[in-house]
Amino acid sequence: MNILRLQTADSTNTWLKENRGEIPPMTLVCAFDQSAGRGQRGNTWESEPGKNITCSFHFNPDDESGKPVRPAQQFVISEAVALAVVTTLRDFGIDACVKWPNDIYAGDKKICGILIENSIMGQSISCSIVGIGLNVNQDIFLSDAPNPVSMSMIAGHSFPLEDVERALGRNLELFIGRIGQYESLHPEYIRNLWRGGGRLFPYRDAASGRLFSASIEDVEPSGHLILKTEGETRRFAFKEVVFVL
């Protein structure tokens, strides 16, 4: 994967949206300083200049995997990106897993956030803009993000940012190349889930506020989480259920 390094960008996702015509697909656009990083649900994304990876790339699933991705199955893109990040962290000795739907956790803390913005044309995804914020060398976080952590905080030393960027680019290429092979990609995603492995954990139903204990049974191609509670399975969209820490 080619890497394009920008000194500054408000948000690499926004920058790519505006400049997509000039940037070849599968080019990792990294900003040294991202001044207005965007997170999920309208949140901001904190990143100290020069310390972390804040990057985005765009691609058309049909071109990269030879198969169109239907809107109802677009979660496969999240699965591939999450696995690429987990693999990259492991390449550098950091154990990580995927907190459904696509946060990356090291222990019980968030080390990476992913923001995917898809455009739909007809019956398929015509363009996916994938943004990744991976905390590498930042040791102090000032925002009210609940539980941030970085690679350096875990390892006790810093990492050469460009080495991590290159490894991430390689792994993204590998995993995006597999989005047409859902049958092998999906079990790998499930195996790497935080609080997976059929174990029981506490959850809160966001609508009723009710606490319940459940294990993860599966994640549907749409991204819905299937939880197994006593005697029944329940299906949740993002934000409908909260993991209780």
Ligand code: BTN
């Ligand atoms: C989250 O809220 O967990 C998603 C965070 C995504 C942050 C990355 S940093 C690079 C890219 N550009 C953005 O503005 N956001 C994403």
